[in-house]
Amino acid sequence: MALRFYNTLTQELEGFYPLQNNTVRMYTCGPTVYNFVHIGNFRTFTFQDILRRWLRYRGYQLNHVMNVTDVDDKIIANAAKEHKSIGDYTAVFTKAFFEDAAALRLEQPEHVAPATKHIDVMANAIEQLAAKGCTYTSEGSTYFRISSFPEYGKLSHNDFSGIRSGARVDVDEYDKADARDFVLWKARKDSEPAWETPFGEGRPGWHIECSAMAMSYLGETLDIHAGGVDLIFPHHENEIAQSEAITGKPFARFWLHAEHLHIESQKMSKSLGNFYTLRDLLEMGYEPEAIRYLLASVPYRKKLNFTFESLKAVAKSIERLREFELRLASAKLPAGANEEISERSREAIRQFEEAMDDDLNTAEALAAIFEYVRAMNSGLDENRFQEENRWDAARVLEVFDCVFDVLKSSGSAEAEQAGSLSEAEIKAAIDERSQAKKARDFARADQIRGRLQEAGVLLEDTKDGVRWKRK
RNA sequence: GGCGCGGUAGCCAAGUGGUAAGGCAGAGGUCUGCAAAACCUUUAUUCGGCGGUUCGAUCCCGCCCCGCGCCUCCA
Incomplete structure (x- = not known):
């Protein structure tokens, strides 16, 4: 049986092959850099790494884009608290993320795309949506009109046809025409970071970032789009709506979603505070x-x-x-x-x-x-x-x-340093112990073994001689 | 309420319509001067419960119980 993946969109196991040549065009949702990411997040990134590696093993080339969300509400709030620019603030956590990823031996995607470096691409996407009549503005912000996309809900398998405007709208969302509509562009508030566009000064909504960047790097239809299950709705559903409203073509052929990492039977999450980095x-x-x-x-x-x-x-x-x-x-x-x-x-x-x-x-x-x-x-x-x-x-x-990729020990380089015994010294000690054993001077032999153990070197007597390893 | 995932040995966890992978822990053994380490063997008559289909179900269907996720920011 050939390579196959479970596709959230069709809810079926489907044989996989890339659409163009031998190259898999893949987009994955990366971190929001307002904090250190936790190992639950890394569960998903590790899955993406395994996916990359297996695609390559199967002979495919990769063109993989991962975004880094470096502007959002939490980032703005946290940066303000520390009296830093969002750039200075996110730089710290972006760096930390890639250090952690390297420690876990996660391969770098071919392209890492920070949102703030792609504002123009997003603005362009919003203008295309506006030209198609899929948007409206309210209080300076631009929204996506979900009623303009009949297939809305096809990824999360939800039926939204019954939800009409006025049905139940949250108090703070009074400015939306429909409860499910989502913001493409947020109007500038006070001293928040903002960018100038033809449709006003402000900053991008979260969902448009992925649609715009994915299509700008990879074209209108991706082979694979992956992320955690909690992104299925609304994030990925909204990406589909925006992208397909623009192109009229399927946004991604395969949608792959990683389940959560749990701790004590609950999702590990920042808000629950039950996380380890x-x-x-x-x-x-x-x-x-x-x-x-x-x-x-x-x-x-x-x-x-x-x-x-x-x-x-x-x-x-x-x-x-x-x-x-x-x-x-x-x-x-x-x-x-x-x-x-x-x-x-x-x-x-x-x-x-x-x-x-x-x-x-x-x-x-x-x-x-x-x-x-x-x-x-x-x-x-x-x-x-x-x-x-x-x-x-x-x-x-x-x-x-x-x-x-776990056989080679990164072996806390420190520990090896701390061990401080060189290979030659270890070998000499082993020889000495063997001599002692031959002379049946077991006290001496055990003493040498003990000394090595204290230095973090473990001896194993085997048929083929003495073997040692650092512990 | 809607949508989705899952309940398999002490723990983690595969799997198939024909009688239960693997890892860790436990038990026994081999090796050894003794250890340690390593290695080998072994560990569920049983797969949440009750019905049904079938010659036969853990695996298919129905109902029930339990846990979890999304429906709001979220990997």
């Missing part, structure tokens, strides 16, 4: 790879229940894989190749690919890897491995890691 977890001593693995290991359409127990468990899982890699590298093997091992390796890759092709079923893909590792550990135990088979196993791990 990546920085929080790193300070507690968790490895970024473990966090990445945890975020990636639950298929993206399932709620992911975050617990520290899980985080500790996945750290062990990663160790198991790294242990296998290490064992493979240090094993003494006879020359030649065992075809049975080679075939089992190819089988593992097939299973992994099949799982990933199935709407990125990472849980099943992981199962394929762990089953393989168990089989290969047995193979090593039973001396069925030969020299050439190293490559077979290395290839399996390589395929795994080009998606999950």
Whole structure:
């Protein structure tokens, strides 16, 4: 079965292929930089990263645009509180976001698009909407008239035909003609940041940013648009309305939405205050790879229940894989190749690919890897491995890691520094201990082992000699 | 109320109309001078409840119970 994704628009699993050539044109909703983003947000960004990597594995080129919302109510309010310009204010959190993303090994999209750098594109989109009669102004602000777009609701599968103006309009929304209408352009208020446009001085509404930037970078119809489930309505629904009202063409062919990360059975969110930032977890001593693995290991359409127990468990899982890699590298093997091992390796890759092709079923893909590792550990135990088979196993791990990217330890560079023992020193100590063991001076041997352990170096006695690793 | 997601072993979590992947934890074992580490084996007669369809359902249908999300800013 070929690559397929669940499309929120059609509510079906659909075979995926890009519309133009071999390049996937993809747009994802990025962060609003008014604060540090939390790991719930990163669950979605990690999903997007896995998606990127798998598309590339499947031979596609990527043209991926991610927006950065750097002007909105919260940003304006927070910046004012700190007596900073919004630019100075958002620069801090934008930088933090990309640092965190790098720590989680999230690839950079081909284009990162800050909203404030694309005001002209948005203004142009609003003018096109106005020319089509889809807008109206009220108190200096410009609104999108939902009644001008009959298909409104097709993404969230809501029927809005019954909702008419006057049905129930919130007090502070008295200036809208229809309760569901949304603002395209907000009139300037007091000293708020504002931009000059033909339809007045002000700033963009949130939804227009994504429509305008997506189409300006990627054209009228995108292959994939992705984000968190909470964006389905109203954000993505509104994007569809604006974009399709302008072009008359489908805005995006595939809509992919990641479920939320939960904590204590509730959505992790800023407003509930039940969140951890990546920085929080790193300070507690968790490895970024473990966090990445945890975020990636639950298929993206399932709620992911975050617990520290899980985080500790996945750290062990990663160790198991790294242990296998290490064992493979240090094993003494006879020359030649065992075809049975080679075939089992190819089988593992097939299973992994099949799982990933199935709407990125990472849980099943992981199962394929762990089953393989168990089989290969047995193979090593039973001396069925030969020299050439190293490559077979290395290839399996390589395929795994080009998606999950957790095998190489970023190994808190500090810890390695703190360990302070050089490789040569460690090797010398190991030799000394081996001599002591040979002389049956176990007290001496244990003393050396203890000293190394204190320095953060763990010894493992194996059939093929002494192995060590930093802890 | 409308729309949507889910309830599988101690925890996390796949999956299929034909009798339950994987990870962690637990138990047993191998290795070892002893350890540690590692590795191996093992762990749900059962898949929220009740009916129905079927030769057969955890998987299909109906009803019910429970949890969660969106409907307002939100990954």
